[in-house]
Amino acid sequence: MAAYVQDSIMLLGDSLTQGGYEFNGFAAQLAHVYNRKMDVVNRGFSGYNTDWxxxxxxxxxxxxxxxxxLPKVRLLVIxxxxxxxxxxxxxxxxxxERYKANLAHLVAAVRSPDSPRHSPDTRIVLMTAPPVNTHQWGVRQAERGNVMDRDFETTRAYATAAKELGAAEGVPVVDLWTTIYDAAGREEAALKKFMTDGLHLNRDGYQIVFDELIKTIAENYPEYHYENLKFVFVTFDLICEDLKNYQEILQKRSAF
Incomplete structure:
Protein backbone atom coordinates (compact mmCIF):
# COMPACT_ATOMS: atom_id res chain seq x y z
CA MET A 1 0.00 0.00 0.00
CA ALA A 2 1.32 3.44 -0.92
CA ALA A 3 2.18 5.86 1.85
CA TYR A 4 -0.40 8.51 2.67
CA VAL A 5 0.18 11.56 0.52
CA GLN A 6 -2.05 14.39 -0.62
CA ASP A 7 -1.96 16.57 -3.69
CA SER A 8 -0.71 20.06 -2.99
CA ILE A 9 -0.73 23.79 -3.50
CA MET A 10 2.80 25.10 -4.02
CA LEU A 11 3.55 28.71 -3.05
CA LEU A 12 6.60 30.03 -4.91
CA GLY A 13 7.95 33.44 -4.04
CA ASP A 14 10.18 35.68 -1.97
CA SER A 15 9.97 36.82 1.67
CA LEU A 16 6.30 37.74 1.26
CA THR A 17 5.65 34.06 0.58
CA GLN A 18 8.16 32.77 3.13
CA GLY A 19 6.42 34.87 5.77
CA GLY A 20 3.01 33.52 4.79
CA TYR A 21 2.64 31.77 8.15
CA GLU A 22 3.35 34.94 10.16
CA PHE A 23 0.43 36.81 11.78
CA ASN A 24 -1.91 34.00 10.70
CA GLY A 25 -0.86 34.93 7.14
CA PHE A 26 -2.23 33.74 3.84
CA ALA A 27 -0.29 30.44 3.84
CA ALA A 28 -1.56 29.59 7.32
CA GLN A 29 -5.13 30.31 6.27
CA LEU A 30 -4.73 28.23 3.12
CA ALA A 31 -3.40 25.33 5.19
CA HIS A 32 -6.44 25.62 7.43
CA VAL A 33 -9.14 25.65 4.75
CA TYR A 34 -7.44 22.94 2.67
CA ASN A 35 -6.71 20.75 5.70
CA ARG A 36 -7.24 17.03 4.88
CA LYS A 37 -7.82 17.97 1.23
CA MET A 38 -4.54 19.36 -0.15
CA ASP A 39 -1.21 20.13 1.46
CA VAL A 40 0.17 23.67 1.28
CA VAL A 41 3.87 23.63 0.36
CA ASN A 42 5.62 26.92 1.13
CA ARG A 43 8.58 27.55 -1.15
CA GLY A 44 9.21 31.17 -0.29
CA PHE A 45 12.82 32.40 -0.37
CA SER A 46 13.52 35.66 1.40
CA GLY A 47 15.43 38.16 -0.74
CA TYR A 48 15.12 36.17 -3.97
CA ASN A 49 14.21 37.59 -7.36
CA THR A 50 13.09 35.85 -10.56
CA ASP A 51 16.67 35.45 -11.81
CA TRP A 52 17.65 33.47 -8.75
CA LEU A 70 4.63 11.80 -6.29
CA PRO A 71 1.44 13.61 -5.33
CA LYS A 72 0.37 16.18 -7.88
CA VAL A 73 0.92 19.92 -7.53
CA ARG A 74 -2.60 21.07 -8.35
CA LEU A 75 -2.03 24.80 -7.87
CA LEU A 76 1.19 26.77 -8.32
CA VAL A 77 1.03 30.31 -6.95
CA ILE A 78 3.89 32.47 -8.25
CA GLU A 97 11.62 43.00 -19.45
CA ARG A 98 13.77 40.24 -17.98
CA TYR A 99 11.38 40.02 -15.04
CA LYS A 100 8.52 39.39 -17.47
CA ALA A 101 10.62 36.87 -19.40
CA ASN A 102 11.46 35.04 -16.18
CA LEU A 103 7.80 34.79 -15.24
CA ALA A 104 7.06 33.48 -18.73
CA HIS A 105 9.81 30.90 -18.28
CA LEU A 106 8.25 29.63 -15.05
CA VAL A 107 4.83 29.38 -16.68
CA ALA A 108 6.22 27.52 -19.69
CA ALA A 109 8.21 25.15 -17.47
CA VAL A 110 4.93 23.82 -16.12
CA ARG A 111 2.57 24.22 -19.08
CA SER A 112 4.67 23.43 -22.14
CA PRO A 113 4.47 19.76 -23.26
CA ASP A 114 8.11 20.06 -24.33
CA SER A 115 9.25 21.00 -20.82
CA PRO A 116 10.87 18.29 -18.67
CA ARG A 117 8.61 19.55 -15.83
CA HIS A 118 5.38 19.63 -17.81
CA SER A 119 2.51 19.11 -15.37
CA PRO A 120 -0.88 19.11 -17.10
CA ASP A 121 -2.74 18.85 -13.78
CA THR A 122 -1.14 22.02 -12.40
CA ARG A 123 -3.03 25.30 -12.59
CA ILE A 124 -1.06 28.53 -12.20
CA VAL A 125 -1.89 31.80 -10.46
CA LEU A 126 0.37 34.87 -10.63
CA MET A 127 0.32 37.52 -7.92
CA THR A 128 1.68 41.04 -8.24
CA ALA A 129 3.90 42.63 -5.64
CA PRO A 130 2.02 44.92 -3.27
CA PRO A 131 2.74 48.64 -3.35
CA VAL A 132 5.74 49.82 -1.40
CA ASN A 133 5.31 52.44 1.29
CA THR A 134 8.46 54.49 0.84
CA HIS A 135 7.64 56.55 3.96
CA GLN A 136 7.97 53.48 6.19
CA TRP A 137 10.73 51.85 4.18
CA GLY A 138 12.78 55.06 4.09
CA VAL A 139 12.75 55.24 7.89
CA ARG A 140 13.85 51.61 8.11
CA GLN A 141 16.68 52.10 5.65
CA ALA A 142 17.88 55.27 7.36
CA GLU A 143 17.91 53.57 10.77
CA ARG A 144 20.09 50.81 9.32
CA GLY A 145 22.39 53.17 7.45
CA ASN A 146 21.25 51.83 4.07
CA VAL A 147 20.50 53.71 0.87
CA MET A 148 16.92 54.06 -0.30
CA ASP A 149 16.38 51.15 -2.70
CA ARG A 150 12.65 51.11 -3.40
CA ASP A 151 10.43 53.45 -5.41
CA PHE A 152 6.64 53.61 -5.40
CA GLU A 153 6.15 54.05 -9.15
CA THR A 154 8.78 51.45 -10.03
CA THR A 155 6.94 48.82 -8.00
CA ARG A 156 3.73 49.80 -9.77
CA ALA A 157 5.45 49.22 -13.14
CA TYR A 158 6.47 45.70 -12.12
CA ALA A 159 2.95 44.93 -10.95
CA THR A 160 1.65 46.12 -14.32
CA ALA A 161 4.21 43.92 -16.08
CA ALA A 162 3.00 40.85 -14.15
CA LYS A 163 -0.58 41.60 -15.20
CA GLU A 164 0.50 42.01 -18.82
CA LEU A 165 2.35 38.71 -18.74
CA GLY A 166 -0.65 36.97 -17.21
CA ALA A 167 -2.94 38.34 -19.91
CA ALA A 168 -0.53 37.27 -22.65
CA GLU A 169 -0.17 33.76 -21.24
CA GLY A 170 -3.78 33.27 -20.21
CA VAL A 171 -2.86 32.98 -16.52
CA PRO A 172 -5.08 34.60 -13.87
CA VAL A 173 -3.39 37.34 -11.86
CA VAL A 174 -4.14 38.49 -8.33
CA ASP A 175 -3.57 42.25 -8.55
CA LEU A 176 -2.42 42.89 -5.00
CA TRP A 177 -0.84 46.20 -5.92
CA THR A 178 -4.18 47.73 -6.84
CA THR A 179 -6.25 45.96 -4.21
CA ILE A 180 -4.04 46.97 -1.29
CA TYR A 181 -3.55 50.50 -2.62
CA ASP A 182 -7.32 50.88 -2.97
CA ALA A 183 -7.81 49.54 0.57
CA ALA A 184 -5.45 52.31 1.77
CA GLY A 185 -7.62 54.94 0.10
CA ARG A 186 -5.02 55.32 -2.66
CA GLU A 187 -2.72 57.17 -0.25
CA GLU A 188 0.82 55.84 0.01
CA ALA A 189 1.31 56.85 3.64
CA ALA A 190 -1.90 55.02 4.59
CA LEU A 191 -0.38 51.75 3.42
CA LYS A 192 1.15 51.44 6.90
CA LYS A 193 -2.16 49.84 7.97
CA PHE A 194 -1.20 46.78 5.92
CA MET A 195 2.58 46.72 6.33
CA THR A 196 5.17 46.08 9.00
CA ASP A 197 7.96 48.11 7.43
CA GLY A 198 6.73 49.45 4.10
CA LEU A 199 7.65 46.33 2.11
CA HIS A 200 6.41 43.33 4.10
CA LEU A 201 2.81 42.69 5.08
CA ASN A 202 1.16 42.47 8.48
CA ARG A 203 -1.98 40.52 9.45
CA ASP A 204 -4.33 42.92 7.63
CA GLY A 205 -2.20 42.84 4.50
CA TYR A 206 -2.06 39.05 4.44
CA GLN A 207 -5.82 38.92 4.92
CA ILE A 208 -6.22 40.75 1.62
CA VAL A 209 -3.80 38.31 -0.03
CA PHE A 210 -5.78 35.31 1.20
CA ASP A 211 -9.17 36.77 0.26
CA GLU A 212 -8.06 37.79 -3.23
CA LEU A 213 -6.30 34.48 -3.90
CA ILE A 214 -9.33 32.45 -2.85
CA LYS A 215 -11.56 34.63 -5.01
CA THR A 216 -9.26 34.09 -7.99
CA ILE A 217 -9.30 30.32 -7.47
CA ALA A 218 -13.10 30.33 -7.24
CA GLU A 219 -13.44 32.33 -10.45
CA ASN A 220 -10.82 30.52 -12.53
CA TYR A 221 -10.31 27.04 -11.06
CA PRO A 222 -13.50 26.26 -9.11
CA GLU A 223 -12.69 22.55 -9.14
CA TYR A 224 -9.71 23.36 -6.90
CA HIS A 225 -11.60 25.60 -4.48
CA TYR A 226 -11.53 24.09 -1.01
CA GLU A 227 -15.33 24.02 -0.72
CA ASN A 228 -15.51 21.77 -3.78
CA LEU A 229 -13.03 19.18 -2.47
CA LYS A 230 -13.60 16.13 -0.29
CA PHE A 231 -11.56 14.94 2.66
CA VAL A 232 -9.02 12.37 1.49
CA PHE A 233 -10.14 10.23 4.43
CA VAL A 234 -13.82 10.22 5.39
CA THR A 235 -15.24 12.05 8.39
CA PHE A 236 -15.67 10.04 11.58
CA ASP A 237 -19.47 10.03 11.42
CA LEU A 238 -19.32 7.87 8.29
CA ILE A 239 -17.12 5.42 10.17
CA CYS A 240 -19.66 5.29 12.99
CA GLU A 241 -22.45 4.50 10.55
CA ASP A 242 -20.79 1.21 9.61
CA LEU A 243 -18.37 0.25 12.35
CA LYS A 244 -18.14 -3.37 11.26
CA ASN A 245 -16.59 -2.31 7.97
CA TYR A 246 -14.41 0.57 9.16
CA GLN A 247 -11.27 -0.90 7.59
CA GLU A 248 -12.90 -0.80 4.16
CA ILE A 249 -14.27 2.66 4.74
CA LEU A 250 -10.89 4.02 5.80
CA GLN A 251 -9.25 3.77 2.39
CA LYS A 252 -7.65 6.80 0.83
CA ARG A 253 -9.72 8.46 -1.89
CA SER A 254 -9.27 11.36 -4.23
CA ALA A 255 -10.23 14.79 -2.94
CA PHE A 256 -11.69 15.60 -6.35
Missing amino acids: ILPVFDQLFATKEQQQH WFGANDAALPVRDQHVPL
Whole structure:
Protein backbone atom coordinates (compact mmCIF):
# COMPACT_ATOMS: atom_id res chain seq x y z
CA MET A 1 0.00 0.00 0.00
CA ALA A 2 1.32 3.44 -0.92
CA ALA A 3 2.18 5.86 1.85
CA TYR A 4 -0.40 8.51 2.67
CA VAL A 5 0.18 11.56 0.52
CA GLN A 6 -2.05 14.39 -0.62
CA ASP A 7 -1.96 16.57 -3.69
CA SER A 8 -0.71 20.06 -2.99
CA ILE A 9 -0.73 23.79 -3.50
CA MET A 10 2.80 25.10 -4.02
CA LEU A 11 3.55 28.71 -3.05
CA LEU A 12 6.60 30.03 -4.91
CA GLY A 13 7.95 33.44 -4.04
CA ASP A 14 10.18 35.68 -1.97
CA SER A 15 9.97 36.82 1.67
CA LEU A 16 6.30 37.74 1.26
CA THR A 17 5.65 34.06 0.58
CA GLN A 18 8.16 32.77 3.13
CA GLY A 19 6.42 34.87 5.77
CA GLY A 20 3.01 33.52 4.79
CA TYR A 21 2.64 31.77 8.15
CA GLU A 22 3.35 34.94 10.16
CA PHE A 23 0.43 36.81 11.78
CA ASN A 24 -1.91 34.00 10.70
CA GLY A 25 -0.86 34.93 7.14
CA PHE A 26 -2.23 33.74 3.84
CA ALA A 27 -0.29 30.44 3.84
CA ALA A 28 -1.56 29.59 7.32
CA GLN A 29 -5.13 30.31 6.27
CA LEU A 30 -4.73 28.23 3.12
CA ALA A 31 -3.40 25.33 5.19
CA HIS A 32 -6.44 25.62 7.43
CA VAL A 33 -9.14 25.65 4.75
CA TYR A 34 -7.44 22.94 2.67
CA ASN A 35 -6.71 20.75 5.70
CA ARG A 36 -7.24 17.03 4.88
CA LYS A 37 -7.82 17.97 1.23
CA MET A 38 -4.54 19.36 -0.15
CA ASP A 39 -1.21 20.13 1.46
CA VAL A 40 0.17 23.67 1.28
CA VAL A 41 3.87 23.63 0.36
CA ASN A 42 5.62 26.92 1.13
CA ARG A 43 8.58 27.55 -1.15
CA GLY A 44 9.21 31.17 -0.29
CA PHE A 45 12.82 32.40 -0.37
CA SER A 46 13.52 35.66 1.40
CA GLY A 47 15.43 38.16 -0.74
CA TYR A 48 15.12 36.17 -3.97
CA ASN A 49 14.21 37.59 -7.36
CA THR A 50 13.09 35.85 -10.56
CA ASP A 51 16.67 35.45 -11.81
CA TRP A 52 17.65 33.47 -8.75
CA ILE A 53 14.50 31.35 -8.51
CA LEU A 54 14.89 29.78 -11.96
CA PRO A 55 17.73 27.34 -11.07
CA VAL A 56 16.03 26.65 -7.74
CA PHE A 57 12.72 25.85 -9.44
CA ASP A 58 14.47 23.24 -11.58
CA GLN A 59 15.46 21.49 -8.36
CA LEU A 60 12.21 21.75 -6.43
CA PHE A 61 9.55 21.06 -9.10
CA ALA A 62 9.47 17.40 -10.11
CA THR A 63 10.20 16.24 -13.64
CA LYS A 64 7.60 14.34 -15.64
CA GLU A 65 9.24 11.06 -14.69
CA GLN A 66 9.34 11.95 -10.98
CA GLN A 67 5.73 13.12 -11.02
CA GLN A 68 4.58 9.56 -11.68
CA HIS A 69 5.63 8.62 -8.14
CA LEU A 70 4.63 11.80 -6.29
CA PRO A 71 1.44 13.61 -5.33
CA LYS A 72 0.37 16.18 -7.88
CA VAL A 73 0.92 19.92 -7.53
CA ARG A 74 -2.60 21.07 -8.35
CA LEU A 75 -2.03 24.80 -7.87
CA LEU A 76 1.19 26.77 -8.32
CA VAL A 77 1.03 30.31 -6.95
CA ILE A 78 3.89 32.47 -8.25
CA TRP A 79 4.51 35.69 -6.32
CA PHE A 80 7.56 37.71 -7.33
CA GLY A 81 8.29 41.34 -8.05
CA ALA A 82 9.01 43.00 -4.70
CA ASN A 83 12.75 42.32 -5.04
CA ASP A 84 12.95 42.43 -8.83
CA ALA A 85 11.64 45.99 -8.53
CA ALA A 86 14.48 47.07 -6.24
CA LEU A 87 16.40 50.00 -7.69
CA PRO A 88 19.67 49.21 -9.51
CA VAL A 89 21.64 50.13 -6.38
CA ARG A 90 20.66 46.69 -5.09
CA ASP A 91 21.90 43.36 -6.45
CA GLN A 92 18.30 42.12 -6.32
CA HIS A 93 17.28 44.40 -9.18
CA VAL A 94 16.07 42.64 -12.32
CA PRO A 95 15.30 44.77 -15.42
CA LEU A 96 11.59 44.94 -16.18
CA GLU A 97 11.62 43.00 -19.45
CA ARG A 98 13.77 40.24 -17.98
CA TYR A 99 11.38 40.02 -15.04
CA LYS A 100 8.52 39.39 -17.47
CA ALA A 101 10.62 36.87 -19.40
CA ASN A 102 11.46 35.04 -16.18
CA LEU A 103 7.80 34.79 -15.24
CA ALA A 104 7.06 33.48 -18.73
CA HIS A 105 9.81 30.90 -18.28
CA LEU A 106 8.25 29.63 -15.05
CA VAL A 107 4.83 29.38 -16.68
CA ALA A 108 6.22 27.52 -19.69
CA ALA A 109 8.21 25.15 -17.47
CA VAL A 110 4.93 23.82 -16.12
CA ARG A 111 2.57 24.22 -19.08
CA SER A 112 4.67 23.43 -22.14
CA PRO A 113 4.47 19.76 -23.26
CA ASP A 114 8.11 20.06 -24.33
CA SER A 115 9.25 21.00 -20.82
CA PRO A 116 10.87 18.29 -18.67
CA ARG A 117 8.61 19.55 -15.83
CA HIS A 118 5.38 19.63 -17.81
CA SER A 119 2.51 19.11 -15.37
CA PRO A 120 -0.88 19.11 -17.10
CA ASP A 121 -2.74 18.85 -13.78
CA THR A 122 -1.14 22.02 -12.40
CA ARG A 123 -3.03 25.30 -12.59
CA ILE A 124 -1.06 28.53 -12.20
CA VAL A 125 -1.89 31.80 -10.46
CA LEU A 126 0.37 34.87 -10.63
CA MET A 127 0.32 37.52 -7.92
CA THR A 128 1.68 41.04 -8.24
CA ALA A 129 3.90 42.63 -5.64
CA PRO A 130 2.02 44.92 -3.27
CA PRO A 131 2.74 48.64 -3.35
CA VAL A 132 5.74 49.82 -1.40
CA ASN A 133 5.31 52.44 1.29
CA THR A 134 8.46 54.49 0.84
CA HIS A 135 7.64 56.55 3.96
CA GLN A 136 7.97 53.48 6.19
CA TRP A 137 10.73 51.85 4.18
CA GLY A 138 12.78 55.06 4.09
CA VAL A 139 12.75 55.24 7.89
CA ARG A 140 13.85 51.61 8.11
CA GLN A 141 16.68 52.10 5.65
CA ALA A 142 17.88 55.27 7.36
CA GLU A 143 17.91 53.57 10.77
CA ARG A 144 20.09 50.81 9.32
CA GLY A 145 22.39 53.17 7.45
CA ASN A 146 21.25 51.83 4.07
CA VAL A 147 20.50 53.71 0.87
CA MET A 148 16.92 54.06 -0.30
CA ASP A 149 16.38 51.15 -2.70
CA ARG A 150 12.65 51.11 -3.40
CA ASP A 151 10.43 53.45 -5.41
CA PHE A 152 6.64 53.61 -5.40
CA GLU A 153 6.15 54.05 -9.15
CA THR A 154 8.78 51.45 -10.03
CA THR A 155 6.94 48.82 -8.00
CA ARG A 156 3.73 49.80 -9.77
CA ALA A 157 5.45 49.22 -13.14
CA TYR A 158 6.47 45.70 -12.12
CA ALA A 159 2.95 44.93 -10.95
CA THR A 160 1.65 46.12 -14.32
CA ALA A 161 4.21 43.92 -16.08
CA ALA A 162 3.00 40.85 -14.15
CA LYS A 163 -0.58 41.60 -15.20
CA GLU A 164 0.50 42.01 -18.82
CA LEU A 165 2.35 38.71 -18.74
CA GLY A 166 -0.65 36.97 -17.21
CA ALA A 167 -2.94 38.34 -19.91
CA ALA A 168 -0.53 37.27 -22.65
CA GLU A 169 -0.17 33.76 -21.24
CA GLY A 170 -3.78 33.27 -20.21
CA VAL A 171 -2.86 32.98 -16.52
CA PRO A 172 -5.08 34.60 -13.87
CA VAL A 173 -3.39 37.34 -11.86
CA VAL A 174 -4.14 38.49 -8.33
CA ASP A 175 -3.57 42.25 -8.55
CA LEU A 176 -2.42 42.89 -5.00
CA TRP A 177 -0.84 46.20 -5.92
CA THR A 178 -4.18 47.73 -6.84
CA THR A 179 -6.25 45.96 -4.21
CA ILE A 180 -4.04 46.97 -1.29
CA TYR A 181 -3.55 50.50 -2.62
CA ASP A 182 -7.32 50.88 -2.97
CA ALA A 183 -7.81 49.54 0.57
CA ALA A 184 -5.45 52.31 1.77
CA GLY A 185 -7.62 54.94 0.10
CA ARG A 186 -5.02 55.32 -2.66
CA GLU A 187 -2.72 57.17 -0.25
CA GLU A 188 0.82 55.84 0.01
CA ALA A 189 1.31 56.85 3.64
CA ALA A 190 -1.90 55.02 4.59
CA LEU A 191 -0.38 51.75 3.42
CA LYS A 192 1.15 51.44 6.90
CA LYS A 193 -2.16 49.84 7.97
CA PHE A 194 -1.20 46.78 5.92
CA MET A 195 2.58 46.72 6.33
CA THR A 196 5.17 46.08 9.00
CA ASP A 197 7.96 48.11 7.43
CA GLY A 198 6.73 49.45 4.10
CA LEU A 199 7.65 46.33 2.11
CA HIS A 200 6.41 43.33 4.10
CA LEU A 201 2.81 42.69 5.08
CA ASN A 202 1.16 42.47 8.48
CA ARG A 203 -1.98 40.52 9.45
CA ASP A 204 -4.33 42.92 7.63
CA GLY A 205 -2.20 42.84 4.50
CA TYR A 206 -2.06 39.05 4.44
CA GLN A 207 -5.82 38.92 4.92
CA ILE A 208 -6.22 40.75 1.62
CA VAL A 209 -3.80 38.31 -0.03
CA PHE A 210 -5.78 35.31 1.20
CA ASP A 211 -9.17 36.77 0.26
CA GLU A 212 -8.06 37.79 -3.23
CA LEU A 213 -6.30 34.48 -3.90
CA ILE A 214 -9.33 32.45 -2.85
CA LYS A 215 -11.56 34.63 -5.01
CA THR A 216 -9.26 34.09 -7.99
CA ILE A 217 -9.30 30.32 -7.47
CA ALA A 218 -13.10 30.33 -7.24
CA GLU A 219 -13.44 32.33 -10.45
CA ASN A 220 -10.82 30.52 -12.53
CA TYR A 221 -10.31 27.04 -11.06
CA PRO A 222 -13.50 26.26 -9.11
CA GLU A 223 -12.69 22.55 -9.14
CA TYR A 224 -9.71 23.36 -6.90
CA HIS A 225 -11.60 25.60 -4.48
CA TYR A 226 -11.53 24.09 -1.01
CA GLU A 227 -15.33 24.02 -0.72
CA ASN A 228 -15.51 21.77 -3.78
CA LEU A 229 -13.03 19.18 -2.47
CA LYS A 230 -13.60 16.13 -0.29
CA PHE A 231 -11.56 14.94 2.66
CA VAL A 232 -9.02 12.37 1.49
CA PHE A 233 -10.14 10.23 4.43
CA VAL A 234 -13.82 10.22 5.39
CA THR A 235 -15.24 12.05 8.39
CA PHE A 236 -15.67 10.04 11.58
CA ASP A 237 -19.47 10.03 11.42
CA LEU A 238 -19.32 7.87 8.29
CA ILE A 239 -17.12 5.42 10.17
CA CYS A 240 -19.66 5.29 12.99
CA GLU A 241 -22.45 4.50 10.55
CA ASP A 242 -20.79 1.21 9.61
CA LEU A 243 -18.37 0.25 12.35
CA LYS A 244 -18.14 -3.37 11.26
CA ASN A 245 -16.59 -2.31 7.97
CA TYR A 246 -14.41 0.57 9.16
CA GLN A 247 -11.27 -0.90 7.59
CA GLU A 248 -12.90 -0.80 4.16
CA ILE A 249 -14.27 2.66 4.74
CA LEU A 250 -10.89 4.02 5.80
CA GLN A 251 -9.25 3.77 2.39
CA LYS A 252 -7.65 6.80 0.83
CA ARG A 253 -9.72 8.46 -1.89
CA SER A 254 -9.27 11.36 -4.23
CA ALA A 255 -10.23 14.79 -2.94
CA PHE A 256 -11.69 15.60 -6.35
